[in-house]
Amino acid sequence: MVEYAYLIPLLPFAAAILIFFFGRWLPVKGAVLGILACLASFGISFDLLMQVMDGTLKLPHEIHYPWFDVGLFQFEWGVLLDGPSLVLIVAVSGISALIQIYSVGYMHDAPRFKRFFSYLSLFTAAMLALVLANNYLQFFIGWEIMGACSYFLISFEFERDAAGAAGNKAFLTTRLGDLGFYAGLLTIFFVVGTFNFTQIQSHLHDGNVSTHMAMIIALLLFCGTVGKSAQFPLHVWLPDAMEGPTPVSALIHAATMVAAGVYLVARSYGFFLQAPQALEVVAWVGGFTAIFAATIAVTADDVKKVLAYSTISQLGYMIMGLGVGGYSAGLFHLTTHAAFKALLFLGAGSIIHAVHTNDMWKMGSLSKQMPATFWTFLSGTLSLAGFWGTSGYFSKEMILGAAYSSHHLILYVIGCAGAFLTAFYMTRAFSLVFLGDPRERDRFAHAHESPSTMTIPLMVLAIPALGLGWLMHNPETLTRFFPMEGLHEAVEPAWVGWVGLGSGLFGILVGGMLYLGSLSLVDKLASIFSPIHKLLKNKYYIDEIYWALFVRPTGKLAQALSWFDFNVIDRIFVDGFGWLATLWSKIQSWFDDYIVDGLVNGGGWSAETLGAMARRVQNGFVQNYLFVITMTLVLLLMAMETFVGKH
């Protein structure tokens, strides 16, 4: 079975192409094809997982296929099956299949239905190809195709200007990070001479890469992560990406694509281990992003924005986990987060589908109307808040434990504060949406449970959101799936985990107290802390700062260049050359008219004149001819007499 692993990305890719060109004639406009391809990929992935579990397949397993040669370098594509990639292909294909099933219900009356499914399939194929890649080149190709799909899908409803602008913003912002990633790739090839992960790992193991070089490469690659995984300071695109349809937010901008950045750090972990300072940068960027985004999520009104900032924050956790040496913790959180964040987004989509608004202040008391969404959203919320026993609890505790045991005390405190904030804003969102009194009677009255194509994926996703932690949290399973040599995960004292859990529970408690009671207390608190509230509400004015620092100067520069183009290039060069050419052609035309034509006409004229003279002789009178002949004869004879006959 493992030799068919290449089919895992190939099937969704084929589905994407078939849907794009022939979707019109396929059942449910091709959506069925995309779902089946994804399920097939999931089947293969799950079978591989089972083989690994019962020991018939040894990890890591690498398969090479030749690709192309450049001079002496042979490039290959291939499949690298190891713990992280195996776990992620199961997660990605499974979540993608569920989200596509969900989208059949969610998008049923949307325009460009088949194109949507084609993009989803293409995205899934790219993500699976990236996860399974055995070299950086294939990884990069998957990475960029995902970026393009993300762009297409964010601006899917391009009739709205905001969607188009958000797509541009996402594409350009991630591009900034990709620039670093690309430079990192070039540096890797320059320093190590290969893109293959296994070969790079053995080169690192043999000490062929200096610490200095490893740090440069690690930091450049991390630029890609900062862009793709929306870390500070390139996080600005992810909240705007919520302009895309909600299933897209769930699949791409929460569960899978944004995790690719974390996965990149995990794949390049050898470089980071060689350069501890780079790892330190990773840890601090992650930690800062985790708390920074969590504070913004506290004041967001849009349910999708809450989840978006929460995603940024959780990605920060993962990256912090990797940065403090918690390799397995970071990847574990990546896996659990994929499950519960996909669930939360799909739940939010179900809510939006019912009440036709994103604003949480216009919802309330929806628990009775939408029981399936209510219970599944609750399990997602508990998991994200780190409630005891949910999968989010286990993975988050592990990250906090890794931070503590690696003596990053400040990061540990930040992590606990973030856990408190996470629990708080999720409780806030949950209370505002599902509990309390309905704030808008009309919407409340018309709200109804979503169709079963939407609720069934929710229920399926609730299972890993609650149970995945129990399956994976014991150290043997984790080191089996996420092994990393040269890394000893220390055991931290038990109270470290309890503090994390306590801050989560405290967050739930505070959130419940504030938002389940009368909301006047909330308003009072907001007015007391109005400067802070305003700062958070405006997302620390980051967008405004970027606007003033980068976007506006760029616009001004473009205007100046346009003016230069118009007045200097166009006027002087283009128009000037045009004028010169006209002048030159006028001279040539004059020359043509008078000299060339003059010669031609002169030839004609002289022939005509000579003819006119000659025709006088040819007047038709025989006697004239005879006269001419006689005279000529006489003249000739005289000439002969004069010049010849003198002897």
Added chain:
Amino acid sequence: MTLSLHHFLMLSAIIFGIGIYGALTRRNILGILMSIELMFNAANINLAAFNHFLYPDRVWGQGVVIFVMTLAAAEAVVGLSLVLAIYRNIKSVYTEKLNLLHG
């Protein structure tokens, strides 16, 4: 005064000149034909005179003269029939009407 070759040549030149003049100036085709006959005869006189004075015991020149006279007779027949044909075509025997060859 005895007749010498010069006298004959003078006579022949005069007759030839008259013939040329007539051929160039006569408007009547018949006149032109007659002028041509004059030029023939001028040539004949030359031939006979040269033969008589240079080779008195031979008659080659006279023989050629006989040939020329025969030829002239034939030419006159052709010429007159041409004149008749022209007259039938343009109802005239004057050369100023005959300019069909003009360029």
